[in-house]
Amino acid sequence: MWVEYLVDRYGGAGVFQKIQSQGMAAWDNPAVLKTAQTVRDLVGRGAFGKNYKSVNYTADGASTLFAKGKAAMHLMGSWEYANQKSNQPAFAKSGLGWTTFPAVPGGSGDPKSVVGNPTNYWSVNAKVKGDKQKAAIEFMKFAAEQDYSKDLIANGDVPTTSDATSLLGEHENPDYARFQYDLVKQAPDFTLSWDQALPAKYTPPLHTAVQKLFNGQLSPAGFVDALKGM
Amino acid sequence: MADAAKSGGRVSVGRAGVGRPGVVWALPGALFFVFFAVAPMVLVGALAFTDWDGIGTPSWTGMSNWSRLWDDPETHQAIWLSLVLTVLTWVFQTPLALLLGVWAAGRQRNRAVLSAIFFLPLLGSSVALALVWKSLLDPNFGLIADIGPALGFADGDLLGSSKGAFGAVLFVTAWQFIPLHTLIYQGGARAIPRSLYDAAAIDGAGTVRQFFSITLPQLRNTIVTSSVIMVVGALTFFDTVLILTKGGPGTDTTIVPYLMYKNGFQAFDLGYASAVATILVVVATTVSLLLVRLTGFAAMRSTREGM
Numbered sequence: 001m002w003v004e005y006l007v008d009r010y011g012g013a014g015v016f017q018k019i020q021s022q023g024m025a026a027w028d029n030p031a032v033l034k035t036a037q038t039v040r041d042l043v044g045r046g047a048f049g050k051n052y053k054s055v056n057y058t059a060d061g062a063s064t065l066f067a068k069g070k071a072a073m074h075l076m077g078s079w080e081y082a083n084q085k086s087n088q089p090a091f092a093k094s095g096l097g098w099t100t101f102p103a104v105p106g107g108s109g110d111p112k113s114v115v116g117n118p119t120n121y122w123s124v125n126a127k128v129k130g131d132k133q134k135a136a137i138e139f140m141k142f143a144a145e146q147d148y149s150k151d152l153i154a155n156g157d158v159p160t161t162s163d164a165t166s167l168l169g170e171h172e173n174p175d176y177a178r179f180q181y182d183l184v185k186q187a188p189d190f191t192l193s194w195d196q197a198l199p200a201k202y203t204p205p206l207h208t209a210v211q212k213l214f215n216g217q218l219s220p221a222g223f224v225d226a227l228k229g230m
Numbered sequence: 231m232a233d234a235a236k237s238g239g240r241v242s243v244g245r246a247g248v249g250r251p252g253v254v255w256a257l258p259g260a261l262f263f264v265f266f267a268v269a270p271m272v273l274v275g276a277l278a279f280t281d282w283d284g285i286g287t288p289s290w291t292g293m294s295n296w297s298r299l300w301d302d303p304e305t306h307q308a309i310w311l312s313l314v315l316t317v318l319t320w321v322f323q324t325p326l327a328l329l330l331g332v333w334a335a336g337r338q339r340n341r342a343v344l345s346a347i348f349f350l351p352l353l354g355s356s357v358a359l360a361l362v363w364k365s366l367l368d369p370n371f372g373l374i375a376d377i378g379p380a381l382g383f384a385d386g387d388l389l390g391s392s393k394g395a396f397g398a399v400l401f402v403t404a405w406q407f408i409p410l411h412t413l414i415y416q417g418g419a420r421a422i423p424r425s426l427y428d429a430a431a432i433d434g435a436g437t438v439r440q441f442f443s444i445t446l447p448q449l450r451n452t453i454v455t456s457s458v459i460m461v462v463g464a465l466t467f468f469d470t471v472l473i474l475t476k477g478g479p480g481t482d483t484t485i486v487p488y489l490m491y492k493n494g495f496q497a498f499d500l501g502y503a504s505a506v507a508t509i510l511v512v513v514a515t516t517v518s519l520l521l522v523r524l525t526g527f528a529a530m531r532s533t534r535e536g537m
Binding site for chain 1: 284305364367368370371384385386387389390391404444478479480481482492493496497498499
């Protein structure tokens with residue numbers, strides 16, 4: 001996520017769009033190299049602490065550190081609120097603040113752009129016919145209904161449907177819901193998480209390269225080469 | 231019974247149950263092996279020459295997976311790590327299991343209780359055990375946060391360092407599997423005739439001398455059995471790596487089985503994963519055959535000649 005945001009802020013959303021449409025050679029963009037150098041700089045200055053290499057996310061390691069006050073900031077998607085709400089309710093209620101990812105010096109990206117997964121897509125395979133297709137369409141209608149949006153709100157999530165504004169007041173934390181809603185609404189560009197936007201075969205090498213960059217096992221130039229070689 | 235007696239020429243009439251079992255007896259086992267081991271292996275061997283994402287139709291790509299395998303630095307590293315892990319596993323587990331097994335074969339007062347405790351790790355599922363160890367090794371909330379500095383990991387960052395993560399995989403798997411090998415050695419040591427030790431005692435041999443001159447040579451076949459299980463097991467370690475380190479930091483604990491999983495079920499590149507799997511089958515089979523051949527185990531020579 002750090003890497004995705006930094007690339008967006010340094011070079012704009014077009015950098016990744018080009019990679020998606022033109023292939024892996026397009027990683028050879030100065031914004032990607034600049035991002036990698038910034039990551040190394042942040043690591044060197046202790047932005048992620050000293051034992052970040054073995055902090056897990058999946059077992060709520062990072063979120064718990066954040067909620068317990070051992071970490072000051074946590075770069076995460078909108079689902080972090082729902083996460084904290086179920087695991088650390090007191091913190092979600094009174095201790096949690098939020099803001100946008102800042103602009104970077106010399107960057108040409110729009111600081112209003114967002115990356116991550118504010119909402120994922122429903123896809124229906126065009127080859128599916130008959131009953132199965134009907135069932136799929138019915139399901140999508142259901143997922144677009146007001147009741148479904150209400151359930152999302154109750155869960156602490158923010159539905160990104162265009163008519164959800166009226167529901168936001170019912171969110172446990174209306175300020176957060178409106179902030180999040182407007183953030184997405186005003187974003188000129190939206191980059192889906194790279195590991196979801198690219199075909200699955202790129203996911204493991206992408207994760208490995210990012211991990212090695214943060215660990216110091218890859219230099220910024222080596223990181224760019226690794227991505228180009230995927 | 232009567233039919234068997236008629237068709238089996240070697241079986242004498244009236245004593246039908248005593249003859250050598252025919253080929254038919256092996257049929258259930260053989261069928262099971264064919265369907266669940268041979269057939270999948272043949273399929274994997276064929277898939278290794280295709281490009282397949284798991285859903286569509288595999289397309290024939292000839293040798294491209296293999297040439298990629300040949301050039302892939304991650305694969306080279308994985309093979310090297312698997313070999314190192316296998317050797318270190320043997321070096322670490324065998325002496326401990328052997329000593330524990332021989333000790334557990336004795337008749338000491340606290341033996342049964344202690345043996346039962348030592349045996350416990352084997353009963354847990356490896357996934358559950360790996361999860362427990364992962365919690366213990368969490369740099370902020372685990373035990374390692376407190377004892378890490380004493381072990382040389384100042385911030386409890388054991389799983390974040392290459393050597394630490396590799397050592398953790400080695401240690402956790404050893405902790406889990408030493409009981410199995412202890413049990414094998416215990417059985418082996420129990421089978422050594424008492425009279426050998428009595429004779430040695432009369433000749434004035436002490437405990438240490440008896441161990442090296444009687445116990446070890448008598449356990450030769452047991453050592454080979456245990457070693458083959460250990461080596462093939464170490465080449466196919468998977469769940470501990472998946473949960474404890476996910477092949478990290480970077481790719482420094484990505485051993486061959488994890489590499490196979492990563493390519494097959496994360497990248498959905500099942501053709502390439504099949505090529506890795508084929509390599510694994512060939513290497514594991516070759517190594518275990520070599521072990522059996524080189525140690526003379528195949529000849530089944532008795533350790534009690536002249537007794």
